[in-house]
Amino acid sequence: AQSVSQHNHHVILSEAASLELGCNYSYGGTVNLFWYVQYPGQHLQLLLKYFSGDPLVKGIKGFEAEFIKSKFSFNLRKPSVQWSDTAEYFCAVRTEDSNYQLIWGAGTKLIIKP
């Protein structure tokens, strides 16, 4: 079965630290990849997405993600985090076989210490 794995359930960093959140998926064909973010008390919103082309995707608020097809990965990165990045981050994948469905990871809670 297709699945999405986010390796860290909780990450705690200090401000200005660099961030990398892992996302791996299990599917060998064409994929669309997404990172969503849920700030405390707010709705899920799109950070960035990859459909085709340049595998390095830039999103809002200084985030970027790199699609590495050989590793089935789509890791999220930010060179210097801020306290306001405290949120839960979700990776999601849509495949040729998943029809209408986004297949979601379980999320990573990121806490930034001021």
Next chain:
Amino acid sequence: ETGVTQTPRHLVMGMTNKKSLKCEQHLGHNAMYWYKQSAKKPLELMFVYSLEERVENNSVPSRFSPECPNSSHLFLHLHTLQPEDSALYLCASSQDPTSTDTQYFGPGTRLTVL
């Protein structure tokens, strides 16, 4: 500012109650979705509607009954729920369920079943 609104934001109900969750999207989209978000679990897609027709039903118990009277409104009718149904219920919309469009989420209804 989200174009998807949900009411109520919080709901506490007993196992014998009947209640409904409401979702409204102001984005002119043709597809609407219900998701269940439980702690430490991936988002679970419950129902998908496209142009007011149900196109996906992911083996959801019959105590959850969706209704889509038009492309802007989506309801989830709840009846005889179990405590394990307590979760955050998210509504989302997109232009078309079969395209690569982004899904836009509402803030969710936090449901507690006693």
